[in-house]
Amino acid sequence: xxxxxxxxxxxxxxxxxxxxxxxxxxxxxxxxxxxxxxxxxxxxxxxxxxxxxxxxxxxxxxxxxxxxxxxxxxxxxxxxxxxxxxxxxxxxxxxxxxxxxxxxxxxxxxxxxxxxxxxxxxxxxxxxxxxxxxxxxxxxxxxxxxxxxxxxxxxxxxxxxxxxxxxxxxxxxxxxxxxxxxxxxxxxxxxxxxxxxxxxxxxxxxxxxxxxxxxxxxxxxxxxxxxxxxxxxxxxxxxxxxxxxxx
Numbered sequence: 001x002x003x004x005x006x007x008x009x010x011x012x013x014x015x016x017x018x019x020x021x022x023x024x025x026x027x028x029x030x031x032x033x034x035x036x037x038x039x040x041x042x043x044x045x046x047x048x049x050x051x052x053x054x055x056x057x058x059x060x061x062x063x064x065x066x067x068x069x070x071x072x073x074x075x076x077x078x079x080x081x082x083x084x085x086x087x088x089x090x091x092x093x094x095x096x097x098x099x100x101x102x103x104x105x106x107x108x109x110x111x112x113x114x115x116x117x118x119x120x121x122x123x124x125x126x127x128x129x130x131x132x133x134x135x136x137x138x139x140x141x142x143x144x145x146x147x148x149x150x151x152x153x154x155x156x157x158x159x160x161x162x163x164x165x166x167x168x169x170x171x172x173x174x175x176x177x178x179x180x181x182x183x184x185x186x187x188x189x190x191x192x193x194x195x196x197x198x199x200x201x202x203x204x205x206x207x208x209x210x211x212x213x214x215x216x217x218x219x220x221x222x223x224x225x226x227x228x229x230x231x232x233x234x235x236x237x238x239x240x241x242x243x244x245x246x247x
Contacts, residue, residue, distance in 0.1 A: 001014035001015060001017065001018045001067075002014060003017060004016060004017025004018055005017075015067060018067060019064070019065050019067065022064055022065075022071060022072065023064050023065075025072075025075060026060075026063075026064045026071075026075060029075045029078055029079065030054040030060075032079075032082060033050075033078070033082060034047060034050050034051060034054070036082055036085070036086070037050060040089075069114050072110075072114060073111070073114040073115055076107050076110045076111045076114060077111060079107045080104075080107050080108065080111055083100070083103065083104050083107065084104075084129075086100075087100075087133065087136075091135070094136070095133070095135075095136035095139045095140055095143075096136070096139075101139060101143055104143055105143050105146065105147055108122070108143065108144070108147040109147050109150060109151065112147065112148075112151040113151065113154075116172055117172070117173065119148065119151055119152075122144065122147070122148055123148065125144070126141075126144045126145065126148070129144060130144075170228075170230045170233060170234070170238075172225060174228065174233075174241075175224070175225055177241075177242070177245045178203075178204075178224050178225070178228055179216060179217075179218075179224060180245070181200065181203075181204075181245060182204070182212045182215045182216040182224055183212075183216045183218075185200055185212045186212040186213040186216055189212070196244075199236075199241075199244055202229070202232045202236065203228060203229055203232055203233055203236070203241065204227055204228065204229065205227060205229060215227060
């Protein structure tokens, strides 16, 4: 967006530039998917059906012009599925190709940096992948553990040295419980005990029901996540908060 703003001298131009890049990348992703399908099935009919689906399905159009990072994250995840799928079909030959290894490492890094909790998915996946891909364990271990290490170093020492801070992982992790608490308090706040209200007001900065009604959106947690007092939550203890929420 910043590059587009420089070129077109407006944030509108920046957004348009970003969406244009995203459309091209989305088209390349779908083209790769169709290529894989055709190489496995060799059916022109299915290829055309897939092409038409990607070209005219209205959900794709809404998806690709959305500036939320979820769109790019979905593409990165799809690329990882396609690449690892290719590795399965090639029976280990995939990892002998340096270009494939570089491409896989690049998408793994993008996958990690676009979602805080992706690192947990990768940590769980590492032992499974090393157990499954027996013929390429050394190269695969370097790729998986190496990308995880790069992520840890960048979001740790590098961020600290530059005075940067990653988005609050705790707030993101508790998006659903906080949505439910806000909704419950907005509808039944008068029935809360003094002890329950104390917990709510410690975690959330506002006490008026109107605030909780404005925060709660059943389809989007963006409004409520920044409102969570993560420092108070850490002092209270995550398990205590979860046990209280579970009641």
